[in-house]
Amino acid sequence: MEKRKMPLAEIDLRHEQADELAIMVLLVDDQVIVGEAIRRMLAGEPNVNFHYCANADQAVRAAEKTRPTVILQDLVMPSTDGLTLVRQYRAHPALKNVPIIVLSTKEEPEVKRAAFMAGANDYLVKLPDRIELIARVRYHSRSYLNLVQRDEAYRALRQSQQQLLETNFELQRLTNLDGLTGLSNRRYFDEYVGAEWRRAGREQTELGLLMIDVDNFKSYNDTYGHVAGDEVLMRVAATIDQISSRAGDLAARFGGEEFVLVLPVTSADGVRTIGEKIRTQIEDLAVPHIGSPTGPVLTVSIGGAALLPLPGEPATKLIVAADRALYKAKNRGRNRVLVGD
Ligand code: GH3
Ligand code: MG
Ligand code: MG
Numbered sequence: 001m002e003k004r005k006m007p008l009a010e011i012d013l014r015h016e017q018a019d020e021l022a023i024m025v026l027l028v029d030d031q032v033i034v035g036e037a038i039r040r041m042l043a044g045e046p047n048v049n050f051h052y053c054a055n056a057d058q059a060v061r062a063a064e065k066t067r068p069t070v071i072l073q074d075l076v077m078p079s080t081d082g083l084t085l086v087r088q089y090r091a092h093p094a095l096k097n098v099p100i101i102v103l104s105t106k107e108e109p110e111v112k113r114a115a116f117m118a119g120a121n122d123y124l125v126k127l128p129d130r131i132e133l134i135a136r137v138r139y140h141s142r143s144y145l146n147l148v149q150r151d152e153a154y155r156a157l158r159q160s161q162q163q164l165l166e167t168n169f170e171l172q173r174l175t176n177l178d179g180l181t182g183l184s185n186r187r188y189f190d191e192y193v194g195a196e197w198r199r200a201g202r203e204q205t206e207l208g209l210l211m212i213d214v215d216n217f218k219s220y221n222d223t224y225g226h227v228a229g230d231e232v233l234m235r236v237a238a239t240i241d242q243i244s245s246r247a248g249d250l251a252a253r254f255g256g257e258e259f260v261l262v263l264p265v266t267s268a269d270g271v272r273t274i275g276e277k278i279r280t281q282i283e284d285l286a287v288p289h290i291g292s293p294t295g296p297v298l299t300v301s302i303g304g305a306a307l308l309p310l311p312g313e314p315a316t317k318l319i320v321a322a323d324r325a326l327y328k329a330k331n332r333g334r335n336r337v338l339v340g341d
């Protein structure tokens with residue numbers, strides 16, 4: 001089987017990166033003389049810090065505080081068995097991956113086996129040779145720091161993935177909205193009315209639709225300006241939105257100064273009632289429109305329809321019916337609601 005080789009440059013780089021981070025050695029040993037000997041061995045080593053803890057009862061707390069990259073752990077201590085401490089480090093959420101080198105006076109296979117079983121990563125007989133100790137301390141610290149870096153990179157990746165997901169969700173929401181009024185846009189209305197039409201067909205319920213068009217809006221723009229015209233569109237949209245109160249209702253900007261309101265499970269009577277409510281509320285806004293034949297305030301004309309879809313019929317049938325009713329409402333003098341079929 002072919003082995004994949006890592007380029008040398010890459011290996012060097014990884015080691016360099018890990019070495020740049022400071023090594024922290026925590027020695028837990030009740031013999032002060034051992035503590036001094038190890039301190040001397042590590043003294044002057046670049047990037048190597050050292051903390052000595054003589055009391056077994058304070059070992060875990062010392063590890064929490066100093067955040068070692070490697071722990072040198074004595075086996076035989078007065079108050080606690082060294083292996084018990086090894087198990088405690090392993091069970092600790094912040095310390096569970098910290099490499100542990102067990103220090104023992106005994107060169108016995110059974111003792112070594114017990115140490116590894118408890119969770120130790122390495123074993124040294126006291127007092128170790130300086131060069132060997134430093135080599136092992138560096139090796140274990142490096143692998144630990146690499147692990148930490150990998151975990152952090154993974155966490156950062158997960159975080160940016162989450163952000164991307166949220167951004168996509170927001171983008172999706174915005175692509176469905178009309179920029180001026182904040183209502184759903186034409187694209188989303190087409191999707192929605194199609195889906196509701198199919199559902200009404202399946203469940204054999206009536207689907208209602210209102211088409212609302214501002215009267216003499218061209219002359220409003222001409223009289224008051226486009227900015228004022230935009231403000232009127234926002235107010236009309238807000239009024240329609242506020243009246244479409246049921247969960248399945250959908251208000252959308254159909255285009256220009258025309259709005260639609262989808263009303264699932266609503267009869268022609270219901271459609272007429274809601275249409276009339278919208279018409280009066282917009283009249284009650286009392287937006288001055290002096291040049292309008294239906295003035296002196298701004299008004300809307302509304303066409304409505306409520307249909308029970310038959311198999312094979314497209315949703316456009318409902319839109320055409322509401323549009324035709326709107327055309328009639330305009331022809332009959334505007335500022336009125338007409339519901340056809
Ligand atoms: P009718 O009573 O027959 O509906 O007459 P109308 O003038 O309202 O209808 P028409 O279709 O002739 O004109 C619609 C006007 O709506 C023309 C256009 O300038 C204006 N309009 C469309 N979209 C916008 C918009 O986003 N902002 C503004 N301010 N005006 C818009
Ligand atoms: Mg109009
Ligand atoms: Mg129009």
